[in-house]
Amino acid sequence: MKAPHSEFLHGIRDELPILLGVLPFGMIYGVSAISAGIPASIAQAMSFIVFAGSAQFVIAQLIAVGTPALVVILTAFIVNIRHMLYSASVSAYTRKLHPLWKWLLAYLLTDEAYAVTILHYQKPGDDGKKHRYFLGAGLALWTTWQLSTAAGIFLGGHIPANWSLDFTSTLTFIALVVPALKDRMSTAAALASGLAALLVIALPLKLGIAVAALVGIAVGLILELKKTTSLS
Numbered sequence: 001m002k003a004p005h006s007e008f009l010h011g012i013r014d015e016l017p018i019l020l021g022v023l024p025f026g027m028i029y030g031v032s033a034i035s036a037g038i039p040a041s042i043a044q045a046m047s048f049i050v051f052a053g054s055a056q057f058v059i060a061q062l063i064a065v066g067t068p069a070l071v072v073i074l075t076a077f078i079v080n081i082r083h084m085l086y087s088a089s090v091s092a093y094t095r096k097l098h099p100l101w102k103w104l105l106a107y108l109l110t111d112e113a114y115a116v117t118i119l120h121y122q123k124p125g126d127d128g129k130k131h132r133y134f135l136g137a138g139l140a141l142w143t144t145w146q147l148s149t150a151a152g153i154f155l156g157g158h159i160p161a162n163w164s165l166d167f168t169s170t171l172t173f174i175a176l177v178v179p180a181l182k183d184r185m186s187t188a189a190a191l192a193s194g195l196a197a198l199l200v201i202a203l204p205l206k207l208g209i210a211v212a213a214l215v216g217i218a219v220g221l222i223l224e225l226k227k228t229t230s231l232s
Helices: 004-035 040-049 053-064 069-079 082-094 099-108 111-121 130-158 167-180 184-199 204-231
Strands: none
Touching: 004 040, 004 053, 004 111, 004 130, 040 053, 040 130, 053 069, 069 204, 082 099, 082 111, 082 130, 082 204, 099 130, 111 130, 184 204
């Protein structure tokens, strides 16, 4: 049986490889925010309060072109709606926690933290301590995001565009998805979602993200239903 601090350190350790992709992602956000005319203090506060890289990028882009506040808020909500799916996924493991723990872990729930945490929850062990693993992974990511954002804000426009650091975000998400594809159903759902995302990429307000997620869920459910029916 692992001690609570062991779970916490385990979460940090498993998150470390992912942070290599988060560092340049955060720096590019900082640069983008400053380029969009967002004050440095507000750009950093956004990383602290919103704490969602893709949504922060979209917000910076919309502010740069003078988009009305209501549209900015709605778009950020749609981009982040996938976190509701993450929350539903981990709720089975966190429902017995104290409400303060739930609020803290909800704040730290991101793509990168979820990717390692859900795999850890699915492994045999004492689920009563695994929320500390979640905490370790989430705090490691949070700290890296704040520091990388600050670095990007400080550097401003001094990072050459030909470095293409924004591509690291794509590589990071690929690295998050691949380990979770353990069977035919999950692979088919991921492929269907990816294809749908390409087909609906032109939808306004980033609605393509929500549509692609729903397509992936539908494919997964259909295959699960077929599997259950064949076994009965």
